[in-house]
C-alpha cells in the first residue's frame with residue numbers, strides 16, 4: 001500500500017520560437033516499427049484511458065523545457081505500476097517499437113523528448129512513497145515522485161532529500177537518477193552514485209531488475225544499480241528508487257558577496273572551506289550578465305547592487321544558529337579585510353534567504369526568456385573555469401545577444417550559456433566543437449551534470465576513450481539488443 005499520494009506540478013517555459021525537429025539535425029530514423037491501431041488497443045488493455053493520442057494532449061510531452069527540440073510522437077503512455085511498464089515494454093520489444101522514458105521533462109540536453117515518433121512513457125502517475133525508515137533515514141519511492149514533494153514530505157520528519165536543484169518543483173526522482181543530476185548541494189551531500197542505495201528498473205525485454213536495496217553496505221558482487229544511474233533511460237526505465245535522506249539541518253544561513261575578478265571568486269571558495277569547515281553546504285557563483293537577466297525578466301529585488309563582475313552565494317547548514325551565523329560573519333569579515341570581496345550581505349530571515357537563492361536558482365528560467373540558448377555544462381579545474389567564458393565572449397562577440405557564466409564552483413562545474421536571437425548555425429559552429437576541445441585539453445568533462453542526451457551524444461569521445469565507448473555499446477546491446485530504449489541519445493549516433 002502506498003504511504004502517500006503526492007501532487008505533480010509543472011514548470012513551463014515561455015519562449016515562443018518554434019522548436020527544432022529531427023529534419024534540422026540531418027539524422028535518419030532508426031529501423032523501428034510504427035505504432036498501429038493494434039498496438040494502441042494493447043496499450044489500452046493494460047492502461048485503460050491512460051493512453052493519450054489526442055495531438056493537443058501529446059504536444060507538451062513532445063517539446064523540451066527549453067522549447068528548442070520537438071519530437072513527433074503520436075502516443076503517450078501513463079503507467080501507474082512497474083508491472084504495467086513491464087507489459088508495455090514486452091510488447092514494444094516484440095514489435096520493435098522505440099520508446100522514450102519521460103519524467104518531469106526538465107532536461108537540458110534533449111534526452112527526455114522523442115526525436116522522431118518514439119512512444120513516450122511518462123512516469124508522472126508513479127508518484128507514491130513506498131516506505132520511509134526514519135531510523136536509518138532511507139526513503140523508497142516510485143520514480144515519478146516530484147523532488148520538491150519528496151523534500152516537503154521528509155521535512156515534516158526532520159529529514160531532507162540529499163539533492164536540490166532549480167527544477168525541483170517539476171523534476172522527478174527517476175529522471176534525477178537516470179540523468180545523475182548534481183544540483184546545488186553536491187558539495188555537501190555527494191552525488192547520486194553515493195546516495196542511491198538501490199533501484200528497480202524495467203529492461204527493454206520487460207524483465208524487472210529489482211535492485212531496491214535499503215542497506216548502506218551491500219558488497220555482493222557487481223553494483224548493477226550504478227549502471228542505471230546516469231544512463232539516461234538507454235538501458236532501462238527506472239521505476240523505483242531507494243535513497244538516503246540526511247537529517248535536516250536546524251540552522252541554515254545564506255550570504256551573498258560580490259567580487260571584481262574570478263581569482264577573488266576562487267578565494268571566496270577557499271576561505272569559505274577553511275573557515276566554515278563542515279557547516280559549508282553550498283558555494284555557487286554567477287556573473288554580472290546572469291544578475292542582469294534575473295533582474296530584467298524576474299523582477300526580483302536584488303540584495304546587492306548589480307554593477308559587480310561576480311556574485312558568490314555561500315550557504316551554511318548546521319545545528320546551532322548563533323554559532324553558525326557568527327562563523328559566517330567572521331568569514332565575511334575576513335574576506336572584506338583581505339580585499340577578496342567588495343561587499344556582502346547575510347540573510348537574516350527566510351524571505352531574504354529565499355530571495356538570494358532565487359537570484360541563483362532562477363537564472364536558467366531568466367535566460368530562457370531572453371532567446372534561443374546554447375547551453376554547455378562542463379567540469380573544469382577551478383583556475384581556468386571562467387577563462388572559457390572570457391574566450392567565448394570574445395569569440396561570439398557580435399554574434400550572440402548575451403554570453404553568461406555561472407555554476408557550482410564548489411564542484412568545479414561551469415554552466416556556460418550563449419543566447420542568440422534565433423536558431424543559428426553560424427553561432428553553433430563557433431561554439432562546437434571548440435568548447436569540447438578546450439575542455440578536453442584541460443582534462444575536464446563535456447558534461448558535468450546535465451548528461452549527453454541528444455545534443456551532446458556525438459561528442460562523447462571528448463570525455464571517454466574509444467575502448468570505454470565500445471564497452472558502453474556492449475552493455476547497451478546486452479540490455480537492449482534491439483536498441484528501442486531512448487534511441488539517438490547518450491551513445492554517439494552511427495549514420
Ligand SMILES: O=C(O)CC[C@@H](O)C(=O)O
Pocket residue numbers: 166183360361363364375376377407415416417
Ligand atoms: O541553465 C543551465 O545552464 C544550468 C541549469 C542548472 O543546472 C543550474 O545549475 O541552474
Ligand SMILES: [Zn+2]
Pocket residue numbers: 183407408415449
Ligand atoms: Zn547546475
